[in-house]
Amino acid sequence: MSTPAPALVFDLDGTLVDTRHDLAAALNSVMREEGLSAVEIETLGHLFGVGARPMIAKALWANGIPDPDPAEIERLYLRFIAFYTADIAGLSRPFPGIHEALETARKDGWRLAVCTNKSEPIARQLLDHLKMLDLFDSLVGGDTFARPKPDAAPVLGAVERAGARLAGSVMIGDSKTDIDAARAAGIPVVAVTFGYTAVPVRELSPDAVIDHFEELHPALAGLPGLR
C-alpha cells in the first residue's frame, strides 16, 4: 500500500466561511425574544470565533446585565441554536478564492479536512447548505472528541478520519485557538488575516500568514520541510 497523503486541515468560522451575519442574526433574534436590544456586528468582533455562549454573554452585558446566571446563558444558548439552525446559511458565504484553492489542493494530492469548534452536526449542516460538505474527506467538530481545539485530539482526528498522514499535514485557521491546536498536534499552521481574532494573527507567530486564499499554495510551497 502506498503511504497516505498529508491533509490540509481547515478551521470553519472565519477561515472557510464568513458566518458572522447569520450568527449575529440568531443572537439578535434571541435578544428580541427576551425584550432586549440587538447588538451591532462590530460589538461582537472576535467573539464570532469562540462560540455562542461568549456572544450571548456579551449581548447581555451590552444590555446592562454584566453577570448573568450560567443557567440563564444555557437557556438562551438553546434558543440561539434553534434560531441559528433554522436558517444557518442564509447570509453566510465562503471566503473568496476558497473553491479554487481547494481544487488546486485536490490536484496536488492533498487530503482535505475540516476541524472546527462548532458542534459537528451544526458544522455539517452549514457546509451542506453551502454545498461544500462533499469537498472534504472529514469533518471534526468541537464535540466530536472529549476536548475541542486547542487540544490536539480534534486536529489529529480530522487528519486520521481524512485517511491522511500527520507528517506533512498543515492547519489553516484564523485564531489563536487554531494556532495552538496545530502546535499541540505538531503540525505547521497558516493563519488567515480575514477571520475573527482578538489579536492580529501575525503576532501569534504562525508559520505563514495569508490575506487571501490565492496566497495559500505559494505559502504552503514556502513552508520548510513539507512534502
Ligand SMILES: O=C(O)COP(=O)(O)O
Ligand atoms: O464555533 C466556534 O467555537 C468557532 O468555530 P471555528 O473553530 O470554526 O472557528
Ligand SMILES: [Mg+2]
Ligand atoms: Mg475560526
